Amino acid sequence: MVNVGVVASRLLNLPARMTRDNGERIADNLCMDLRDELALLRDLGYTHLDYIAPAAGRRAESPERRRTRTTPRPEGNDTLLAELGRVAAVCQNCRLAGTRTNVVYGVGNPSADLMFIGEAPGRDEDLKGEPFVGRAGQLLTDIIKAMQLTREQVYIANVIKCRPPENRNPESDELDACRPYIRRQVELIQPRVIVTLGRFALVGLTEKVYGITSVRGHWLEYEGVKLMPTYHPAYLLRTPSAKKEVWADMKKVMAELEIS
Numbered sequence: 001m002v003n004v005g006v007v008a009s010r011l012l013n014l015p016a017r018m019t020r021d022n023g024e025r026i027a028d029n030l031c032m033d034l035r036d037e038l039a040l041l042r043d044l045g046y047t048h049l050d051y052i053a054p055a056a057g058r059r060a061e062s063p064e065r066r067r068t069r070t071t072p073r074p075e076g077n078d079t080l081l082a083e084l085g086r087v088a089a090v091c092q093n094c095r096l097a098g099t100r101t102n103v104v105y106g107v108g109n110p111s112a113d114l115m116f117i118g119e120a121p122g123r124d125e126d127l128k129g130e131p132f133v134g135r136a137g138q139l140l141t142d143i144i145k146a147m148q149l150t151r152e153q154v155y156i157a158n159v160i161k162c163r164p165p166e167n168r169n170p171e172s173d174e175l176d177a178c179r180p181y182i183r184r185q186v187e188l189i190q191p192r193v194i195v196t197l198g199r200f201a202l203v204g205l206t207e208k209v210y211g212i213t214s215v216r217g218h219w220l221e222y223e224g225v226k227l228m229p230t231y232h233p234a235y236l237l238r239t240p241s242a243k244k245e246v247w248a249d250m251k252k253v254m255a256e257l258e259i260s
């Protein structure tokens with residue numbers, strides 16, 4: 001009979017002192033992750049998966065290697081980030097330039113490991129020129145604090161930098177026009193993890209169509225960076241029962257960033 005604890009220990013390259021119980025628990029978690037992953041793929045329309053055998057002699061990636069950024073941060077990324085902000089501040093690339101008070105570019109640590117990406121500024125953000133400062137922003141700040149972090153330690157931005165009138169949903173041509181800013185921000189910051197808040201944040205960044213309910217809580221990848229999609233804090237204000245799902249997603253992020 002196969003001892004799943006031993007198999008998991010070998011697969012994950014765990015130290016020899018790892019107990020059999022620990023190995024079994026990890027194997028159980030792996031099975032649950034695999035089941036969730038397959039359920040998601042089924043929801044996305046996959047009917048079968050092709051098996052590709054690993055190359056001979058290839059070893060499982062060590063945890064140290066997984067923690068390494070796939071792309072190093074460009075030198076002087078903070079200066080480049082600030083320069084991009086000055087370009088955005090006078091941007092006229094879409095119709096939203098005509099109705100904004102301020103461009104809401106982004107705030108936080110230019111070398112953050114964690115980046116939160118929202119949808120578009122609301123009234124408070126438009127007036128202040130800072131993302132997530134209204135009621136939904138306060139909730140995001142509370143979530144960040146519960147993760148034992150501060151707003152100054154993370155980076156916060158939106159996929160749309162100017163407020164859509166009456167907080168309407170962004171149009172696809174507006175998302176297209178503004179996308180280069182958020183993509184360059186990610187490129188310059190090189191976070192270890194991105195959390196997208198709401199459907200438009202995910203679609204705006206990746207240009208792929210996802211249903212937020214089915215994809216939420218499942219790891220995706222954007223340009224080599226792990227991406228966790230979750231609900232927007234404004235949705236949580238309307239649907240407080242969804243807070244526990246967002247917290248479950250944030251616990252996965254904390255585990256990935258080794259925040260205990």
Ligand code: SF4
Binds near residue numbers: 093094161174
């Ligand atoms: S929303 Fe983006 S693309 Fe449109 S004017 Fe503002 S900064 Fe420029």
